[in-house]
Structure formats: C-alpha cells, structure tokens
Amino acid sequence: xxxxxxxxxxxxxxxxxxxxxxxxxxxxxxxxxxxxxxxxxxxxxxxxxxxxxxxxxxxxxxxxxxxxxxxxxxxxxxxxxxxxxxxxxxxxxxxxxxxxxxxxxxxxxxxxx
Amino acid sequence: xxxxxxxxxxxxxxxxxxxxxxxxxxxxxxxxxxxxxxxxxxxxxxxxxxxxxxxxxxxxxxxxxxxxxxxxxxxxxxxxxxxxxxxxxxxxxxxxxxxxxxxxxxxxxxxxx
Numbered sequence: 001x002x003x004x005x006x007x008x009x010x011x012x013x014x015x016x017x018x019x020x021x022x023x024x025x026x027x028x029x030x031x032x033x034x035x036x037x038x039x040x041x042x043x044x045x046x047x048x049x050x051x052x053x054x055x056x057x058x059x060x061x062x063x064x065x066x067x068x069x070x071x072x073x074x075x076x077x078x079x080x081x082x083x084x085x086x087x088x089x090x091x092x093x094x095x096x097x098x099x100x101x102x103x104x105x106x107x108x109x110x111x112x113x
Numbered sequence: 114x115x116x117x118x119x120x121x122x123x124x125x126x127x128x129x130x131x132x133x134x135x136x137x138x139x140x141x142x143x144x145x146x147x148x149x150x151x152x153x154x155x156x157x158x159x160x161x162x163x164x165x166x167x168x169x170x171x172x173x174x175x176x177x178x179x180x181x182x183x184x185x186x187x188x189x190x191x192x193x194x195x196x197x198x199x200x201x202x203x204x205x206x207x208x209x210x211x212x213x214x215x216x217x218x219x220x221x222x223x224x225x226x
Binding site: 030031035041042043045048088100101103105106 | 117155156158169215216217
C-alpha cells in the first residue's frame, strides 16, 4: 500500500519560478527521502530528512518535515527546464515496512522555458 | 565509482515465458533492492537482498524470485509471465539498506505480449 501521497499530481510552471510539492504519509517514520526520475529512467536521490529534523537544504532544494501533520514539502527555487521530471517522496516507516522504502505516486513537474 | 548497472535494458517476452534480470550494485554496497514501476501502481517494493540473504519481501506472488551472489550482484526471475508483469523493473543498491540513500540503476523495461 502507498505510504506517501504527493500533491499535486502534476505541476506546470515557467522557468525561474519556484515549484512546491507536498507529501503526506500515514505512519511514524524514521526518515523521509525525495527522489527525482527523468522520463522512464532510474531514480536519483535528492535529499534525506530524518524524523528529528524540520528543514534541510541542498542547493536549490529545500525540504521541510512536519511529523505532527505527517507531511513534507519539497521546494525547488528558480526552476530550470532541466528540472522537468517526476518527483517522489519515499518513507522509511518505524514499524511494519520490513526495512524497505515506501514510495508515493509522484508529482510530475514540467518547467517551460 | 561506477553506478548501478542493469541488464538487459529492454526485453520483450510472451505470456507464459520466464525472464531473468540482472543488477550489479555499486562496488562496496551489500544491499540490493528490487522495485516494480507501473503507471497504475507506481513504485512497488519486490524484495531486498543483503549479503546473499533475502532480508525483506514485498507483496508479490511466488512467481517473482531473486537471489544475490557473493559479489553482491543480484538477479530477479519472473516465471510464467502475465500481461500485467509489463513494467519498468528497477534495482537499487546501498551500503546497508532502505534507511539510507539508495542508488538506482536505469531499469529494465519488460514488455509482455
């Protein structure tokens, strides 16, 4: 079953704008990770945030985590056409996951030049 | 360091046949996980191998099996193929498993006719 649900399912913006994607999950987690997937290819790890962290930055990426609301957001600032991809959140639940990541269905981001 | 490699990249089979997919992890990584990605179900965890032992298993029928060799290379096998097995099969490697960043291969696109 899906643990994370991304919102929106699809997002279309102009180059230079910021893109915000949200992820909600159901159970307590050890950590939450964001991945990017270019069309039909493998996933690329973007950032990992632990359950005791509230915010993390990496370049143009900013991730927040609110464990009380069981939600996370990924902000991409000053987007570029090359950011066009699908973005997935993946959670490592504390219990019941058997140690594997559980992925949401993703947000498809389109950045128009 | 070389990334995760998967072979073959594309495969076309007919119903009832069986298929074997291969994954070579990043050197030094002992954990290999397999995922199935379809438009309808998204990314679903198949199984994880660590030091030649299956450590975790997802909710897939027994037609899906795997193994890991002493050099950490892994194979997955699907017997008696069904149309619904058409998917992108991704493997991911990490030092110790899902709680850490996972490095994905480019995937094998399986089409069952």
